[in-house]
Amino acid sequence: MFLTRFRVNTARPGARRLLSSPQAMHAGVMSSFPTLLPTDTPPSGGPRVLWRLDHTTRADVMLYIVSPDRPDLTHLVEQAGWPAAAAADPAQPGWQSRPYGPLLDRLATGERWAFRLTANPVHHARRKDDEPTKRTAHLTPVHQMGWLLKRQETCGFRVLEKADDKRLLPGGTTHTKQPHHGDRYELTVRDKRALAFDKSKSSGRQAPVSLVTVTFDGRLEITDPQALRRALTQGIGKAKAYGCGLLTLAPLGKTG
Template sequence: MTAPLYFTRAELRRDASMAAVRQLLNPTGDSARFSAGHQLVWTLFAGDPAQKRDFLWREAKPGLFYVLSRRRPEDPHGLFDLDEPKPFEPNLREGDRLAFSLRANATVARGEEHGRRGKPCDVVMDVLYRMPKTERAVSRSATIDKAGYEWLARRGEKDGFDISSEPKEGHRETSSGSSARVLSYRTLTLPRRGKPARIGVLDFEGKLQVTDPERFLRAIANGVGRAKAFGCGLMLIRRV
């Protein structure tokens, strides 16, 4: 039996007792805030030190987090205004149209050899680094849009959704909708053992069509892309 999922809205408290430490817990600057968010959200699931991460999270705005988890979050330190966790159990069928929002660390494997998977490379930088240096600045915006869209389209083929603008023939809905688009791209420097990691983060939004409900829901539960411990991979969906 599949473990239940819970969706929770958690916001850092704004009362006077938290004012002195809020800036420390939720600093300015993308890299510092993503790293701090990683530590903060872990406090909601820190009951068993041996437990592996079984949740996804995303910072919607400074201090406000959306969390999808296999356990109910708990706030033993009283850091959050924590909404009651809601069961996440969408009833989806093939052909359903959904609006979505996704923050993703999109990568492609490069340098495969001897049957081993290659090193993950950021999809945007992978394209830019193949260009002459003199062309990178002028091509950056178009490269972000194209590389991001193509990566998400490939993920859709694997994960049971389609981001093309026209619904597939024979599905219940026939009206067209806007396809996915890239809202932003940024690079972050995150701590890790040894050398800090530098990753790219793409924000997407748009509409998709469910092609395989089972695979799609599995992808939502497991997260889309890499760097899921640092606030990437949680796809938010709603019906349209």
């Protein structure tokens, strides 16, 4: 496994095209693997290619990729990087890839990390009793946090709770029966995006796609290292092809 970081040159037209279309960015990421065909599907329960865009500022965007194989991002450097700088220093091709295995192998129960995850929090709901359920996006931060908290056990971690003296409300609640996740946990939700784009189909027609994504920043404690490894290499939730599901860890005090 490899963890790769690529800084996007947002001043370039090619970068703006990639950033405006999750479909185009997905194609660019998947083209980074010479042995991977566009029609290949990841093995069930196995590692897969995951990616995420971190928008630190409007002009500062980082692309992160976790993948079973080391990627070649030469084409992304040419489209959306600094190709002249990369050509001038062959030792700096325009991206950084590091083996991910050493970090995965040393994860241990009880360790605490900062984390970041961009995800597509959804649930199944129906408007009427006689209608089939439909996948629907969670739209409020409280429900989006609840979506992640429901998955923490199966993903091998628990989100840390705030100390009592850091909570604005007694017990972290707004009502005796309704927990307010934002005040109880070391967890924030930001960068909500409503995306709409066309997905090309094999028939040549365009299929409309719409989804809501958010970025979670927080702190966690590892409860099951093996389950967490699966989450780190297989992703969390839906829309993985469109920049969702990639969970990354950092020493406490940092993010990314």
